[in-house]
Amino acid sequence: MSNQEKDVFAQAMADVIPLSRGYQTLYLKPQERGDKSARREAQALRQENFLSTGFLEVIPCGLPLEYKGEGIQQGVLDKLRNGRYPPQANLNLLRLPVETCRQELFRFILLAEKHNLRSLLIVHGRGREDESHPNIVRSYLAKWLAQFEQVQAFCRALPRDGGEGACYVTLRKSAQARADNFERHAKRSR
Numbered sequence: 001m002s003n004q005e006k007d008v009f010a011q012a013m014a015d016v017i018p019l020s021r022g023y024q025t026l027y028l029k030p031q032e033r034g035d036k037s038a039r040r041e042a043q044a045l046r047q048e049n050f051l052s053t054g055f056l057e058v059i060p061c062g063l064p065l066e067y068k069g070e071g072i073q074q075g076v077l078d079k080l081r082n083g084r085y086p087p088q089a090n091l092n093l094l095r096l097p098v099e100t101c102r103q104e105l106f107r108f109i110l111l112a113e114k115h116n117l118r119s120l121l122i123v124h125g126r127g128r129e130d131e132s133h134p135n136i137v138r139s140y141l142a143k144w145l146a147q148f149e150q151v152q153a154f155c156r157a158l159p160r161d162g163g164e165g166a167c168y169v170t171l172r173k174s175a176q177a178r179a180d181n182f183e184r185h186a187k188r189s190r
Helices: 001-011 035-043 076-081 097-114 133-149 175-189
Strands: 064-067 087-093 119-124 153-157 168-171
Touching: 001 097, 064 076, 064 133, 076 087, 087 097, 087 168, 097 119, 097 133, 097 153, 133 168
Parallel strands: 087 119
Antiparallel strands: 064 153, 119 168, 153 168
16 A cells, blocks of 8 residues: 555544454354254153152162053053063163263153153163162162153063063053044044
8 A cells, every 4th residue: 555545534433433352242143943842842741750769768670670550450560561562762871970871861761751652662781780870770779660640550571672681661541542443443433
């Protein structure tokens, strides 16, 4: 630039005040619609986790996991034990800390209920000693599953699905599934 051009530029910029160095402009990308639906779904699943981590009665390794809710027929547990209800979803808790297992199980059961799943497989691992980590997770799992209203029954899995290191879980029908079932059978009976 020549001196004359510099003078013209300086005159044009004489009344300009420089920006202070403390402010920065941050340009945000507009949120996509998918983000909002994902946030809504996450918020719906973000219910209070009621699963307790208090006193735990450790279940001995030789004792199989088994639970049948009140009012559930023995035949349901027998069919579950024989693998007659194929798992629609599974959860792997191998080598995870107890707190992570608690959160994952809570989220998994809520998602299964939301998607009208009834038969689940949970892999927890198998320990050789009563105080081993897999057996602690297994004992907590038995305690936590019994705390869910949705859980009808659970028992150890067949060897093809993990044997002593996994368990089958069956959930109650959701209100929507009951209504659909009623409507389907009501039409047939007319």
